[in-house]
Amino acid sequence: MIAFEMPKPIADRREILKQAAEGMMRPASRYFDEHEHEIPWDYINVMWQAIQVTGQNYRPGPVAGSGDASHSDRPRLTQQMLIHTVEMLSWGDAGIYLCTPGSGLGGAAIEAVGTPGQTEKFLKRFAGDKPTWACMAMTEPHAGSDTAAIRTRAVRQGDGWTIDGTKIFVTGGHKSLIDSNGFVVVWATIDPTAGRAGMRPFVVEAGTPGMTVTKLEKKMGIRASDTAMIVFENCRVPADNLLGSADVATEQKGFKGAMATFDATRPIVAASALGIARATLEFVKETLAAQGVVTPYGVPRNKLTAVQRDVLEMEAAINAAWLLTLKATWLIDQKRPNTLEASMCKIKAGEVVTKVTQKGVELLGPLGYSRKLLVEKWMRDAKINDLFEGTGQINRLIVARRILGYSSKELK
Amino acid sequence: MYSFEPTEEQQMLVEAVRRFAAKEVRDAGRDADESGTLPQTVIDKGWELGILQSSIPEEYGGFGARSAVTGVLAAEELAYGDLAAAMAILAPGLFALPILIGGSEAQRKTLLPKACAGGHFPATAALIEPKYDFDSAALTVTARDDGDSYVLDGEKCYVPLAADVEHLLVYASLDGKTQGFVVGNGTPGMAVGEREKNMGLRGLPTYEINFSQCPVACADRLGGAAGHDFAPIVNASRVALGAMAVGLSRAAYDYALNYAKEREAFGEPIARRQSIAFMLAEMATEIEAVRLAVWQAAWLLDHGRDATREAYLAKIAADDLALMCADRAVQILGGHGYIRDHPVEMWLRNARGFPMFEGMAMV
Numbered sequence: 001m002i003a004f005e006m007p008k009p010i011a012d013r014r015e016i017l018k019q020a021a022e023g024m025m026r027p028a029s030r031y032f033d034e035h036e037h038e039i040p041w042d043y044i045n046v047m048w049q050a051i052q053v054t055g056q057n058y059r060p061g062p063v064a065g066s067g068d069a070s071h072s073d074r075p076r077l078t079q080q081m082l083i084h085t086v087e088m089l090s091w092g093d094a095g096i097y098l099c100t101p102g103s104g105l106g107g108a109a110i111e112a113v114g115t116p117g118q119t120e121k122f123l124k125r126f127a128g129d130k131p132t133w134a135c136m137a138m139t140e141p142h143a144g145s146d147t148a149a150i151r152t153r154a155v156r157q158g159d160g161w162t163i164d165g166t167k168i169f170v171t172g173g174h175k176s177l178i179d180s181n182g183f184v185v186v187w188a189t190i191d192p193t194a195g196r197a198g199m200r201p202f203v204v205e206a207g208t209p210g211m212t213v214t215k216l217e218k219k220m221g222i223r224a225s226d227t228a229m230i231v232f233e234n235c236r237v238p239a240d241n242l243l244g245s246a247d248v249a250t251e252q253k254g255f256k257g258a259m260a261t262f263d264a265t266r267p268i269v270a271a272s273a274l275g276i277a278r279a280t281l282e283f284v285k286e287t288l289a290a291q292g293v294v295t296p297y298g299v300p301r302n303k304l305t306a307v308q309r310d311v312l313e314m315e316a317a318i319n320a321a322w323l324l325t326l327k328a329t330w331l332i333d334q335k336r337p338n339t340l341e342a343s344m345c346k347i348k349a350g351e352v353v354t355k356v357t358q359k360g361v362e363l364l365g366p367l368g369y370s371r372k373l374l375v376e377k378w379m380r381d382a383k384i385n386d387l388f389e390g391t392g393q394i395n396r397l398i399v400a401r402r403i404l405g406y407s408s409k410e411l412k
Numbered sequence: 413m414y415s416f417e418p419t420e421e422q423q424m425l426v427e428a429v430r431r432f433a434a435k436e437v438r439d440a441g442r443d444a445d446e447s448g449t450l451p452q453t454v455i456d457k458g459w460e461l462g463i464l465q466s467s468i469p470e471e472y473g474g475f476g477a478r479s480a481v482t483g484v485l486a487a488e489e490l491a492y493g494d495l496a497a498a499m500a501i502l503a504p505g506l507f508a509l510p511i512l513i514g515g516s517e518a519q520r521k522t523l524l525p526k527a528c529a530g531g532h533f534p535a536t537a538a539l540i541e542p543k544y545d546f547d548s549a550a551l552t553v554t555a556r557d558d559g560d561s562y563v564l565d566g567e568k569c570y571v572p573l574a575a576d577v578e579h580l581l582v583y584a585s586l587d588g589k590t591q592g593f594v595v596g597n598g599t600p601g602m603a604v605g606e607r608e609k610n611m612g613l614r615g616l617p618t619y620e621i622n623f624s625q626c627p628v629a630c631a632d633r634l635g636g637a638a639g640h641d642f643a644p645i646v647n648a649s650r651v652a653l654g655a656m657a658v659g660l661s662r663a664a665y666d667y668a669l670n671y672a673k674e675r676e677a678f679g680e681p682i683a684r685r686q687s688i689a690f691m692l693a694e695m696a697t698e699i700e701a702v703r704l705a706v707w708q709a710a711w712l713l714d715h716g717r718d719a720t721r722e723a724y725l726a727k728i729a730a731d732d733l734a735l736m737c738a739d740r741a742v743q744i745l746g747g748h749g750y751i752r753d754h755p756v757e758m759w760l761r762n763a764r765g766f767p768m769f770e771g772m773a774m775v
């Protein structure tokens with residue numbers, strides 16, 4: 001039965017998160033925007049504690065908390081809870097939200113394709129008392145969207161693998177490898193002639209010789225979040241750090257499985273985008289209201305001023321994008337396929353937040369452009385959501401191929 | 413809980429409507445755009461699906477209960493077939509549903525059984541007025557209380573089927589508030605004009621109506637002496653039109669998608685070009701998003717909550733969606749899209765009206 005009632009556990013969680021977002025994130029927003037590469041430890045420590053106490057974590061994947069496990073007959077809320085969480089934290093501050101400790105994208109890959117033994121071995125560190133992170137490194141200087149073109153090599157040597165190559169734009173690379181005893185899941189090819197079939201994820205733990213964090217990028221927005229370059233030179237890892245099989249000919253599950261984590265992570269990016277969008281919309285509406293401009297529901301658009309019209313169209317777009325994102329996660333919780341919806345919500349949310357924040361700056365005029373307020377920052381933060389986890393174009397490709405029934409060869 | 417899954421019953425209704433709409437309504441709608449007349453058989457068959465009758469409780473002669481969610485599911489499918497036909501088939505609801513929502517017990521007891529008794533019930537409603545900034549909350553048609561009756565004055569337009577109905581619900585401003593009045597067709601002081609000639613919806617007969625000192629008995633004010641709240645009525649209309657806009661959009665999208673896979677240019681199907689494929693991907697994405705916004709507003713209505721915000725936001729998104737999808741469908745068909753052999757140009761003409769259509773559909 002079609003229903004739109006926010007479940008109580010989610011509403012309760014939102015209440016608490018809102019306080020954290022207002023009390024802890026917003027006041028720190030500007031500071032960490034202007035002090036790039038400093039780390040918001042206060043937020044991190046509070047979140048780490050909260051995660052340990054509640055037994056909930058904020059990583060995607062089939063095992064996370066929300067008390068679902070003990071009530072298996074009840075509808076699962078895991079992913080729906082997660083996007084509500086991310087939306088609210090990003091409403092607080094999207095850059096700081098990205099510093100939330102936990103197993104993140106790296107953990108998602110392990111959960112998707114690792115053996116139970118590997119999951120235990122690599123993820124148990126997230127139950128410790130020190131904030132810990134994990135990250136995922138696919139992108140290389142010459143290969144972003146075209147993941148099959150990566151050049152990082154992993155060569156079998158004795159009882160392990162040797163990795164060589166350069167990874168860029170690794171979110172949380174510094175926190176995972178320098179600030180904590182975490183790890184990176186790095187994508188490498190074990191057979192350059194095999195294309196995608198030769199690509200494998202490897203876990204490289206912090207402190208492994210031959211791995212160096214060489215650079216932190218300076219960015220337009222989400223400056224609180226570190227974006228690292230990681231160089232692998234003759235970096236040796238044990239055989240067990242390979243996720244999936246070493247056999248190129250028979251094994252493709254590794255790649256497909258890890259790619260399937262996008263089905264869970266794209267709605268999370270969409271939710272983050274929509275948190276920023278909502279923050280902007282609310283601020284714009286409050287500011288306009290203080291100057292006597294209200295945006296009533298129900299008035300025909302021909303009777304509205306251009307400003308009112310823009311605001312209401314922003315609101316309508318955010319609302320629709322959110323419902324699409326919600327559906328994409330509801331499908332996961334229902335154990336149904338959601339690849340199409342995951343890309344759709346990412347397309348829509350990436351576009352909506354870009355437009356809403358750019359409009360927001362415009363609508364507030366001199367106030368919008370000023371660094372005294374946060375709207376200009378939100379516009380800078382927003383744009384990343386149309387870029388990472390598949391650009392808007394790449395997600396359009398995915399949707400287009402699905403609706404047309406085309407392979408990646410038929411629609412390039 | 414959140415859920416995006418219709419009930420089995422709703423699913424069965426959707427499939428029944430779809431079977432009927434996708435071919436029979438579609439074909440009839442295309443012909444009617446040329447001839448101006450929808451075949452009565454199609455309207456009767458649509459009526460027999462029981463969409464309205466199943467919204468009315470047994471005590472008032474129906475066989476169900478109103479569900480806006482069920483209504484939007486059905487409305488989307490009908491409009492997927494054809495918008496003019498969908499509006500014609502559902503037109504009796506413009507009269508009956510507001511009576512169910514806002515009518516007095518006496519009005520429900522006398523009028524609703526008639527609506528459910530037999531074939532397509534000849535009734536409609538008049539809301540829109542001929543001005544660029546028409547606003548259903550600030551009508552220029554007025555109702556004046558002269559003690560024994562209300563007196564209507566002013567000009568309405570886009571009144572579906574007005575020449576052939578027995579009853580109309582006429583909305584007028586009573587002391588600045590929008591109120592409905594049950595008016596028998598042919599009441600002195602009311603003049604139905606010539607059939608309108610519109611850019612789209614050419615299969616749907618619509619009329620201007622002039623009211624000049626037109627008396628309405630006090631008992632015929634919707635809701636009786638105390639009147640009624642207009643918000644749940646206009647919200648239900650916005651939700652219904654939103655669903656129809658989604659249905660039209662899906663029609664245009666499906667048509668363009670199939671065409672793009674067949675049509676070749678430069679040695680391959682045009683769908684294999686990103687500029688075409690991405691348009692389709694965006695259409696699919698927007699259709700899904702706006703559909704959910706419509707569902708959400710309908711769900712609020714069904715739970716007796718204020719749906720003003722969600723219905724409005726869904727409606728403006730749906731207005732834009734329909735125009736976007738229909739325009740792109742024409743673009744994807746190229747010059748062929750401009751030729752009336754294909755339905756896409758008709759969908760573009762129909763879609764352009766949505767921001768102005770208010771009160772022309774109800775769930």
Ligand SMILES: Cc1cc2nc3c(=O)[nH]c(=O)nc-3n(C[C@H](O)[C@H](O)[C@H](O)COP(=O)(O)OP(=O)(O)OC[C@H]3O[C@@H](n4cnc5c(N)ncnc54)[C@H](O)[C@@H]3O)c2cc1C
Nearest residue numbers: 136137138139143144145146169170171388389391393412
């Ligand atoms: C702040 C930040 C954090 C990031 N975090 C991570 C991370 O944690 N881990 C990680 O591995 N990567 C990460 N990335 C990398 C990110 O995923 C890539 O930047 C992104 O995938 C795009 O790759 P690119 O920058 O090389 O652009 P390119 O692939 O060079 O694309 C350039 C343009 O061409 C378009 N394009 C490319 N191919 C096609 C096509 N087939 N059809 C149509 N258009 C196309 C793209 O959409 C884009 O507009 C991060 C990036 C940033 C900026």
